[in-house]
Amino acid sequence: MTTQYYTATSLDGFLADSNNSLDWLFEVEDDGQTENITSSFRDGVGAMCMGATTYEWVLANDEPDSWAKWYGDTPCWVFTHRDLPAIPGANLRFVSGAVEPVHREMTEAAGAKNIWLLGGGELVGQFADAGLLDEIIASVAPVTLGSGAPLLPRRILAARLRLTDIGRFGQFAMLTYRLT
16 A cells, blocks of 8 residues: 555646646646546545645536546545535545544555545645655646645655656656655
């Protein structure tokens, strides 16, 4: 079982623009492989988590039944300090506080499958700080945003990161790093 940060980022290292929008991401041309690559990744996921801003973006931008299409019945922990509406039929748990106890719950729920840290960067940084992040898989888009939500607002030096794979689909470069 691996705890993975699987995400897309701009060339200058932002997950979302300064308005928390991902519109820039959906304008990038790909070669039709994005859905297959993402679907294959999701098949290996047994539990996932995201921050409140990511969850709110999903609420505001996805079609009503898209949660089931994209995430199925995968249990998802949403880190938040406020009340958020639940998506009908989604397997959600709203939590706050330290990531360590939540990671233990996700590990139990995931069984032999992986844990997906969906975003945002600060939440993933907390997992990294706690030594609970095993892998970063970043699809780099040919876009620069200049500002916004950073990919991972932490200092993780090269001694802790090992490049294990490089891929390409459409205009995206996919980089996989193992944390040591």
